Amino acid sequence: MAVNWKLVIDSTNAPVLADFWAAALEYEVEDPSVLIEQLLAAGHLGQDAVIEHRGRKTFRGYAAIRHPEDPFDETSGIGRGRRLLFQDVPEAKTVKNRLHIDIHSEPGGLAALAARLEELGAVRVREVDKGPAGHWWVMNDPEGNEFCAT
Known part of the structure; x- marks a missing residue:
């Protein structure tokens, strides 16, 4: 099923x-x-x-x-x-999301993915680089909802 x-x-x-x-x-x-x-x-x-x-x-x-x-x-x-x-909903977003979406890029494609998402209306908030553990951008969608481009 x-x-x-x-x-x-x-x-x-x-x-x-x-x-x-x-x-x-x-x-x-x-x-x-x-x-x-x-x-x-x-x-x-x-x-x-x-x-x-x-x-x-x-x-x-x-x-x-x-x-x-x-x-x-x-x-x-x-x-x-x-x-x-x-x-x-009538109320605006006021706090950080408790759940978010990660959008994965192709290997080596993080910069292109983040740029494409910006062209669609997303905003880069901060870059996170954990070395071998991962590298990603925290971003906001057009209404301020957080998500990650990885």
Whole structure:
């Protein structure tokens, strides 16, 4: 049996943060537009629960990304494997994350990885060099969530 999981991340702008992480991890942003159209047509969802982002309808306050090789439901766009779900919350981030993502580079490719992530909107916070034990950058995503480029 396959293990399917979803990591939920609080955000202030779920679609924008999903775009960043999809590009950073080479994942795909889920497209719930077919499901939304069905729910709107049936009267099960109001227009106030929907926004348009990058030309597609999505749920207000939510966006998800999935691994491109994992299966997904064609109607809902929801992945059935490795996923990150971003949900908007009213409060801003105030303390260090208790959980973070490490993005691994190819051998010798840390500088290029960190530069690519900066181009996507990440910020380098500090470089960590533990010699043979490892070398990485602590970075922040566009909303200040910590992660490491290793």
